[in-house]
Amino acid sequence: xxQFLTDLGQFGFLRNAxxxxxxxxxxxxxxxxxxxxxxxxxxxxxxxxxxLGGLGVARWLQTVHHLEWxxxxxxxxxxxxxxxxxxxxxxxxxxQHEDTVISAIWAIGMAxxxxxxxxxxxxxxxLLSYLFGNILMVTDEDLWxxxxxxxxxxxxxxxxxxxFLATCFDEEFARLRGVPVERYYILLLCLTALTVVLLIxxxxxxxxxxxxxxxxxxxxxxxxxxxxxMIVAALTTAALTAGGLALSYGxxxxxxxxxxxxxxxxxLAAVLGKRLFGRxxxxxxxxxxxxxxxxxxx
Amino acid sequence: xxxxxxxxxxxxxxxxxxxxxxxxxxYDGPPVLEDVTFQVRARDFLSIVGPNAGGKxxxxxxxxxxLTPMRGxxxxxxxxxxxxxxxxxxxxxxxxxxxxxxxxxLEVVLMGRLTAGRNPVFYRRADRAAGAEALARMGLADLKxxxxxxxxxxxxxxxLIARALVSAPDLLLLDEPTxxxxxxxxxxxxxxxxRLSADITIVLVTHDLGFVSRYVRSVACVNRRVLVHPTSxxxxxxxxxxxxxxxxxxxxxxxxxxxxxxxxxx
Numbered sequence: 001x002x003q004f005l006t007d008l009g010q011f012g013f014l015r016n017a018x019x020x021x022x023x024x025x026x027x028x029x030x031x032x033x034x035x036x037x038x039x040x041x042x043x044x045x046x047x048x049x050x051x052l053g054g055l056g057v058a059r060w061l062q063t064v065h066h067l068e069w070x071x072x073x074x075x076x077x078x079x080x081x082x083x084x085x086x087x088x089x090x091x092x093x094x095x096q097h098e099d100t101v102i103s104a105i106w107a108i109g110m111a112x113x114x115x116x117x118x119x120x121x122x123x124x125x126x127l128l129s130y131l132f133g134n135i136l137m138v139t140d141e142d143l144w145x146x147x148x149x150x151x152x153x154x155x156x157x158x159x160x161x162x163x164f165l166a167t168c169f170d171e172e173f174a175r176l177r178g179v180p181v182e183r184y185y186i187l188l189l190c191l192t193a194l195t196v197v198l199l200i201x202x203x204x205x206x207x208x209x210x211x212x213x214x215x216x217x218x219x220x221x222x223x224x225x226x227x228x229x230m231i232v233a234a235l236t237t238a239a240l241t242a243g244g245l246a247l248s249y250g251x252x253x254x255x256x257x258x259x260x261x262x263x264x265x266x267x268l269a270a271v272l273g274k275r276l277f278g279r280x281x282x283x284x285x286x287x288x289x290x291x292x293x294x295x296x297x298x
Numbered sequence: 299x300x301x302x303x304x305x306x307x308x309x310x311x312x313x314x315x316x317x318x319x320x321x322x323x324x325y326d327g328p329p330v331l332e333d334v335t336f337q338v339r340a341r342d343f344l345s346i347v348g349p350n351a352g353g354k355x356x357x358x359x360x361x362x363x364x365l366t367p368m369r370g371x372x373x374x375x376x377x378x379x380x381x382x383x384x385x386x387x388x389x390x391x392x393x394x395x396x397x398x399x400x401x402x403x404l405e406v407v408l409m410g411r412l413t414a415g416r417n418p419v420f421y422r423r424a425d426r427a428a429g430a431e432a433l434a435r436m437g438l439a440d441l442k443x444x445x446x447x448x449x450x451x452x453x454x455x456x457x458l459i460a461r462a463l464v465s466a467p468d469l470l471l472l473d474e475p476t477x478x479x480x481x482x483x484x485x486x487x488x489x490x491x492x493r494l495s496a497d498i499t500i501v502l503v504t505h506d507l508g509f510v511s512r513y514v515r516s517v518a519c520v521n522r523r524v525l526v527h528p529t530s531x532x533x534x535x536x537x538x539x540x541x542x543x544x545x546x547x548x549x550x551x552x553x554x555x556x557x558x559x560x561x562x563x564x
Contacts, residue, residue, distance in 0.1 A: 037400070159419055160417065161419070162412065162418055162419075163412060163417055165405065165409070166409040166412055168399070169395070169399050169401055169406070169409065170390065170394070170395055170409070172390060172394070173388060173390060173409060173461070174412065176364075176383050176386065176388050177384070177410065177412045177414075177465070178412070178413050178414030179413075180414075220398075223400045224400055224402065224445040225400055225401065225402055225445075226401060228400065229400050
């Protein structure tokens with residue numbers, strides 16, 4: 001921990017790692033809140049795994065077809081958005097097949113990625129590091145890309161806050177009011193896709209789903225408004241990524257895995273804490289609460 | 299709530315609010331509704347009753363344009379349902395909502411102010427005022443900043459009615475509004491609806507025909523087919539016919555002692 005703090009001033013890669021973790025937290029808190037309340041965790045997981053396909057294809061094109069500009073993360077963004085639109089379309093048009101399609105995209109995306117990585121000559125082990133995250137290998141270029149994605153996600157989420165809230169809470173009612181709920185659903189899935197790509201640089205494909213949902217779930221245990229939940233979730237994510245990085249740095253552990261274990265412990269603590277706190281409250285106020293402010297009785 | 303009915307318009311012979319002609323619908327198997335024809339006139343107060351799985355909710359979804367009929371035509375305010383429904387205030391069954399969603403009472407009500415063309419980054423002052431007014435009308439003014447999850451069943455129900463009312467609808471459509479509400483509240487609730495029905499058309503789905511017939515003006519009995527009767531025509535035999543067996547009716551006078559709430563076979 002002490003070593004982490006002293007090295008933070010010395011090494012640029014460590015500062016990049018911390019910066020990317022903190023930047024990703026903002027998008028993670030906002031979109032994670034939508035994902036948890038709208039209950040589309042499985043879809044987020046499917047999108048995340050599908051990203052390996054995009055990474056593999058992009059690297060293959062880069063190496064074999066000499067498209068030097070094609071950073072694997074561009075492939076990741078494309079694959080994630082494609083998966084989001086596909087799942088969204090199926091879920092709107094043929095709800096009964098949603099499960100199957102989610103699992104299929106999950107596995108097929110990974111399979112495509114593995115095939116393309118296999119056929120790409122040279123050393124591609126770094127691509128497999130996307131599976132478990134490579135936060136200490138974040139470059140300045142990555143950092144700018146993450147910042148850009150962050151800005152897009154935050155802007156869109158806040159601009160459409162009210163329709164998103166209405167569709168997450170009661171989609172049928174929003175539809176009856178004339179809100180184009182299907183378009184908002186696809187948009188939400190696309191935001192989820194971009195956030196997943198962001199988080200993959202932090203914790204990797206396999207662990208991303210925990211970082212997307214656990215902080216929001218923690219925040220949800222004591223939030224009264226959706227935007228409160230977003231802020232608490234973002235702060236929680238920031239604390240978890242920074243904490244995971246700091247704790248793993250000294251003993252030279254993988255940062256992504258440390259972050260997720262930390263998130264799991266925090267979630268458990270929040271749930272238990274709420275239970276204990278809730279029980280103590282009921283013990284203090286026996287019987288049903290008085291019907292305060294219920295003017296029906298006036 | 300602003301009064302949207304100017305007397306000039308009322309003088310013109312009004313078209314029916316809801317107009318179904320020869321409507322049939324099936325999901326995948328046998329028809330749920332068959333050859334349904336009925337109209338609801340302006341300022342009617344209609345209760346839709348019938349056994350479970352008899353087609354009540356399907357009927358509501360057809361009227362709202364959430365389902366498309368296999369045969370027949372449906373008009374809402376003389377328009378196709380998908381267009382006419384903007385003039386409807388709809389209250390879904392509470393069971394359909396996630397109770398633990400982090401949202402306040404006022405935020406729920408303001409959802410009723412969303413419309414097709416509007417995507418407010420911030421709600422306008424007029425929206426907030428309408429929301430506060432609808433809440434006050436439902437006796438919930440003091441609770442507007444409470445989490446929706448912290449309310450009692452009855453308060454939640456009134457919040458959802460406020461959400462339905464905040465768009466100043468011409469038709470109020472309520473699906474099982476008195477589920478999870480105790481009997482005393484139920485009386486209060488129907489009295490409130492009775493007051494509202496002076497200005498707007500009300501259609502509600504309910505199980506307890508006996509109780510509701512005291513307040514509504516007509517009853518639509520739904521069991522694959524639909525028959526509409528004025529309330530005065532409701533008889534025990536008719537209910538037996540509809541449900542296919544004896545049903546328990548509840549007495550109307552809820553001001554008596556608990557032991558007075560006797561069940562009787564009609």
